[in-house]
Amino acid sequence: MEPEVKDLDIASLVTKVMDELGSTRDAVIPILSEINRALGYIPAAALPEIRRHIQAQQKQEGVFVADSHLYSAASFYQMFSLEPLGRHVIRFCESAPCHVEGGREVFDTLQRELGLQPGETSADRKWSLLTTSCIGVCSVGPVFLVDDDLYGNVTPERVPEILAKYQ
Amino acid sequence: MISLTINGQTLEVKENTTVLQAAEQAGIVIPTLCHHKDLTPYGGCRLCSVDIQGMRLPATACTMLVSPGMVVQTESPALTRYRKTILELLLVRFYDAGYKKTNGALKPELDSQFAYWVNYYGIDMKKAMAHEPFRQIDSDPNPYIWVDKNKCIMCTRCVRACAEVQGRFVWTQAYRGYDLRIVAGADSSMLQSRCESCGACVAHCPTGALDNRMSVKLGHPDRTVTAICPYCGVGCQLYLNIKNDGMGERVISVDSNAKAPVNGDHLCLKGRYGYDFIHSENRLRRPRVRKYLLEGTPRPANRGPWVEADWETALNIVAKKLASTRERHGGESVGLLTSAKSFNEENYLMNKLARQVMGTNNIDCGAHMIRGSIVDGLIGSLGLAAMSNSMDDIANNARSILVIGSNITENHPVFGTRIRQAVLRRKAKLITASPIFYNIEEYATLAMRYKRGSESALLNGLMKIILDNGWMDSKFIQERTQGFDELKAAIEKVDLAHVSQATRVPVEKMKQAAQVIAANRPCSVVWGADISHQGANADAVRNLANLQLMLGNLGVSGGGLAPLRSQNNSQGAFDMGGLPAYYSGYQPVAEKQSHKKFETAWGTELPSRPGLSAPEMMYAAEQGALKALFVIGGNLWSDETGMLTRHALENCEFVAVCDVMASEGSHYADVLLPGVSFAEKSGTYTNTERRIQLVRKAIEPQGEARPGWQVISDLARRILTLSGRAPDGSYAAWMYATAGEIMKEIAALTPIYAGVSHERLERGDVLMWPVYSYADSGSPILFGTTFPVGKGKFVAVG
Numbered sequence: 001m002e003p004e005v006k007d008l009d010i011a012s013l014v015t016k017v018m019d020e021l022g023s024t025r026d027a028v029i030p031i032l033s034e035i036n037r038a039l040g041y042i043p044a045a046a047l048p049e050i051r052r053h054i055q056a057q058q059k060q061e062g063v064f065v066a067d068s069h070l071y072s073a074a075s076f077y078q079m080f081s082l083e084p085l086g087r088h089v090i091r092f093c094e095s096a097p098c099h100v101e102g103g104r105e106v107f108d109t110l111q112r113e114l115g116l117q118p119g120e121t122s123a124d125r126k127w128s129l130l131t132t133s134c135i136g137v138c139s140v141g142p143v144f145l146v147d148d149d150l151y152g153n154v155t156p157e158r159v160p161e162i163l164a165k166y167q
Numbered sequence: 168m169i170s171l172t173i174n175g176q177t178l179e180v181k182e183n184t185t186v187l188q189a190a191e192q193a194g195i196v197i198p199t200l201c202h203h204k205d206l207t208p209y210g211g212c213r214l215c216s217v218d219i220q221g222m223r224l225p226a227t228a229c230t231m232l233v234s235p236g237m238v239v240q241t242e243s244p245a246l247t248r249y250r251k252t253i254l255e256l257l258l259v260r261f262y263d264a265g266y267k268k269t270n271g272a273l274k275p276e277l278d279s280q281f282a283y284w285v286n287y288y289g290i291d292m293k294k295a296m297a298h299e300p301f302r303q304i305d306s307d308p309n310p311y312i313w314v315d316k317n318k319c320i321m322c323t324r325c326v327r328a329c330a331e332v333q334g335r336f337v338w339t340q341a342y343r344g345y346d347l348r349i350v351a352g353a354d355s356s357m358l359q360s361r362c363e364s365c366g367a368c369v370a371h372c373p374t375g376a377l378d379n380r381m382s383v384k385l386g387h388p389d390r391t392v393t394a395i396c397p398y399c400g401v402g403c404q405l406y407l408n409i410k411n412d413g414m415g416e417r418v419i420s421v422d423s424n425a426k427a428p429v430n431g432d433h434l435c436l437k438g439r440y441g442y443d444f445i446h447s448e449n450r451l452r453r454p455r456v457r458k459y460l461l462e463g464t465p466r467p468a469n470r471g472p473w474v475e476a477d478w479e480t481a482l483n484i485v486a487k488k489l490a491s492t493r494e495r496h497g498g499e500s501v502g503l504l505t506s507a508k509s510f511n512e513e514n515y516l517m518n519k520l521a522r523q524v525m526g527t528n529n530i531d532c533g534a535h536m537i538r539g540s541i542v543d544g545l546i547g548s549l550g551l552a553a554m555s556n557s558m559d560d561i562a563n564n565a566r567s568i569l570v571i572g573s574n575i576t577e578n579h580p581v582f583g584t585r586i587r588q589a590v591l592r593r594k595a596k597l598i599t600a601s602p603i604f605y606n607i608e609e610y611a612t613l614a615m616r617y618k619r620g621s622e623s624a625l626l627n628g629l630m631k632i633i634l635d636n637g638w639m640d641s642k643f644i645q646e647r648t649q650g651f652d653e654l655k656a657a658i659e660k661v662d663l664a665h666v667s668q669a670t671r672v673p674v675e676k677m678k679q680a681a682q683v684i685a686a687n688r689p690c691s692v693v694w695g696a697d698i699s700h701q702g703a704n705a706d707a708v709r710n711l712a713n714l715q716l717m718l719g720n721l722g723v724s725g726g727g728l729a730p731l732r733s734q735n736n737s738q739g740a741f742d743m744g745g746l747p748a749y750y751s752g753y754q755p756v757a758e759k760q761s762h763k764k765f766e767t768a769w770g771t772e773l774p775s776r777p778g779l780s781a782p783e784m785m786y787a788a789e790q791g792a793l794k795a796l797f798v799i800g801g802n803l804w805s806d807e808t809g810m811l812t813r814h815a816l817e818n819c820e821f822v823a824v825c826d827v828m829a830s831e832g833s834h835y836a837d838v839l840l841p842g843v844s845f846a847e848k849s850g851t852y853t854n855t856e857r858r859i860q861l862v863r864k865a866i867e868p869q870g871e872a873r874p875g876w877q878v879i880s881d882l883a884r885r886i887l888t889l890s891g892r893a894p895d896g897s898y899a900a901w902m903y904a905t906a907g908e909i910m911k912e913i914a915a916l917t918p919i920y921a922g923v924s925h926e927r928l929e930r931g932d933v934l935m936w937p938v939y940s941y942a943d944s945g946s947p948i949l950f951g952t953t954f955p956v957g958k959g960k961f962v963a964v965g
Contacts (some may be wrong), residue, residue, distance in 0.1 A: 060613075066335075066337075068352050072341050
């Protein structure tokens, strides 16, 4: 896969983000979050950049950060991606309440409509289909997110019309 | 003290004790997996769960602190079921491919801690584990460490060991849920992720997911012998695992042990994995002599071809040559180079051989070819040339540490990691000064880069700043030192701009460094090869002593001067009289009293003028004044001294070398005597902090190789017989049955070793010299109330 973003851009993005959020270890999660938001994923080259900034700032205090620390955080959270994703990212709730309300049928339809397995990105880079744990709106389950848009009380029949909204 | 009850047994323990530690004190075993005594409690595996009265659910004993009146039950049918379930759940995501020869239910504790508990709770591992591998077996290319994540139970002991022992942060937990796994760095290879291959993660792994690559498939050892690492001056204890593979006994692997006094469960790459030389094909297994020596013809220019010979022939040749050289040209025409790799006992005998048998003070440690400044620098200022404070003391108590001219994490890795931990865990301030980048700098509060050779000037600059600001310890200076006014006068003339020009360290940086050192006392000063490798750098060493005297950092815990000795027995070689001007224990040859004492003990006249140092011997050989050389354990050929030694050795009429392998230097030898490695003999080493430690013979010598102390004694007897001499004195004889007997002689003649014996060491006594008597337990910190020179001497250095 060709690189989505050039290393140079990553370095300047990291600098910009860290200037805003502070170059400290405490700020790692907001920093990762901001990079993920800006690029749609956290490129591998961003981690050593973040490390260098924190090190320069906090070395005097005896704070030490390695790439492993950053990778641990970046790989843990489901809202972060370590791979480039499609232009639109679907996050389907796979927790129990959505499941009992007919979530499985909705998810089957999503997979069929998009021709994607969970975790995959389409060849034209339009769609990524991901699963997620509960997003806190069980009262309107089954639910999924397309980018930042929330869809509740979804039925298999509504899936094509929702997908059609996105270019 | 807190009183609590465990399994009906009432006991008193200190505050902040965990339930697990309390149970251990009472001799009660609680099963654990993620717990390790050297690592931060984690409470992850839950196997140590116990019932505590008043608590609804079992609690993890490794993280639960005791409280007054606590009632703990560590065993019950419910807890057994609970633990069994934990193990079964772990086994769901565990697969053992069976490449390791295991002992199954017979001795599962030898397989792994995990296998032991699985077996203990009556689980059939093969039935309960996953049915196929779910990750690649052997998934990392690290040449020393074997990674099989199928066996990982996510206890995170490797993650914690890498962070809290080695300070490298290679391993981490990544992903979550079913995907949770350990990864190196950003899921790359270990070596790409800052790994130094120390093997701490292997030593701490309870399952065998991380293992030693070189021995992973060799099965269990037949037996294990405790030894001391043969590499650097730190003196780590290690455990040699020995197995008879049908071709004789071999060292198949090296382990660390949490009980080791210097290093605990830690070793470095060299100690843990650098053992294959013991069985190397390149070992000398039979004596070799040059053909001309057997034929009685003149020596050809290139010394001619080698011929293997028996010991009798080889030793007779060496004895005859040394004896005849002494008779024809006098003792001063002979030189002896002793070894920082050989035992104390062997170094002592070399000192006796030189002085008593050969009648020369031309004895030095081969390693002195390029270093000698420590003795010259420290003896004058303080009276003793050794590390003043123990490594433990520096790592645990120094508030700031100045590491100057030392690539400490490569040259003294285990101590280097202790300094990293002092920074990471207790926020000690680390200042580094070095001519090039060394890894320890990553952990430094402030790093200075100076021009090689300008250490002394840099220290003058720091002292100038300290004096200008009144940061010196006036009380200490007044009570414990002499010569301050002269030093002060000299330092006042120092111009910081000039210092900056000479050292290339900006004035501002020097000011910051001086400020940190002055504000964070006690400060410990640690230095290494960059300073001690240069003969002329005795001045820098004097200046380091000046700095510490000025700051009052001597004789206190967490302070001190720490010259790090390069080799495992550099300190011992000095201590044992491997020096041209001193008998063992720094008793000067030129001083009447000690001269007389050794003449009486060894029953012969001894030369009273200091002899030639190693470089001086090389020069004398080149000039033709030094005719014969006897060298034990060490390659004279190094990058720094190449030309000098080559010309000298080429010109030397007779060179005999006793070593484990032939080396570049052997090209210039006439006789090569096969010595044994540390694994094949018993004796003592003295580490860089003056700690005397016992090495136990683990395997039989390779081929016909013999321990150095036997070779030296044999030679001495032959030379004395040839020259018809029979010295008569209480310690004149050369009959030693064991190295322990030699230590008795050392103790009798060497005040600072007077209380050292193999029996005491075997018993586990911690002995750091000076040990003045068998009742004395030694001194981890020197100069507590006085210096051997009385008051510490300031010596101004231009």
